[in-house]
Amino acid sequence: MDIEPRRYIGHYWERTDRIIHVIGKDVLKFHAFYWPGLLSSAGLRLPTELNGHGFLTVDGQKISKSLGNAVDPIPVIDRYVADALRYNLLAKVPARSDCDFSHTRLNEVYEKDRANTLGNLVSRLAALAVKANLSGIEWTEGSGRGVDIEDRRFNQALDRLWRQIQDINRDIESKRPWEYLQAGRADDLASKLKRRITDLLGISHRFWPFLPNTADEIRPRFTQGEIERGNPLFPRA
Incomplete structure (x- = not known):
């Protein structure tokens, strides 16, 4: 040696x-x-x-040289970005089970979970922050590991985080914070936005091991200088 x-x-x-x-x-x-x-x-x-x-399968078949059904990850990443592929393989597969990959399923997950759920929340909070004239939010990283991570139940860990994202989206829809501006209550809007943005930053910190690029893009949007709308977090594929 x-x-x-x-x-x-x-x-x-x-x-x-x-x-x-x-x-x-x-x-x-x-x-x-x-x-x-x-x-x-x-x-x-x-x-x-x-x-x-488990095994990685493609459209229900085990990947093999004889079938020639391997998927080149580079074109997939070029179209959807690496984090989309990571999420698809980690979030939708039970621990220690086989993972079936299909381009159709990847596109569905990308549009539903990432663009429509997380991407929509980021855009929504940024737009409201602009109206409320909010600057960078002070935020400190937390610590600790969840039991889902320790047990390698990555799909359950991500499901838990995505349910929290959905809860924030539902809260915004039900409480309609933009109406605070119409009522001349800009301070109330700013206070509620800071709380929700802090929640989002905490969630993005926890999913950093799974989606590092996405987490690294979200954090500076809300913590560095004046908050701007910015480009969509997940452009339509």
Whole structure:
């Protein structure tokens, strides 16, 4: 073994309390029994956790060279951006189950969950903030991990966050905060907007591990200088 692998093993393998081994379900037996034996014989630490994941299928069929049904991710990312693909693969698949991919389903999820739900909320809050002459909101990152993340139930974690986004959208629709301006109550509008924008920033912070680019785009819109409408967060694909 040359010095480079040793350096990486020392940095990533030995200096952590948890070693999480992620492997496909079809070779789970080999990595559950034989791999620990090889590590032990080499004097290396064993994984503290073993996670077997399901297969990625396309239109119900397992991806294989003989079928030639693999999906090139680059054109998908070029059309929808990387976070859209991440969300589709993480949010709509139960933990440890097979994940079926289709372009039709990806487009439906992109339009419904991202453009119409999250994108609509960002645009709505920004437009109201402009009318209320709001400047950057002071916001501090929270900490801690949710049980859904610890148990690798990524779809449940994202579902929980998206329900919170839907709750904010419903609250805005029911309380109609823009009517505060018509009634000459700009201060009340600003107060309620700050609360909802803070909620949104907290949600975006929690989904950063799943959608880093989206979270990084939302945060500066509401925290840096004068708030502007900006371009749509998710342009129509």
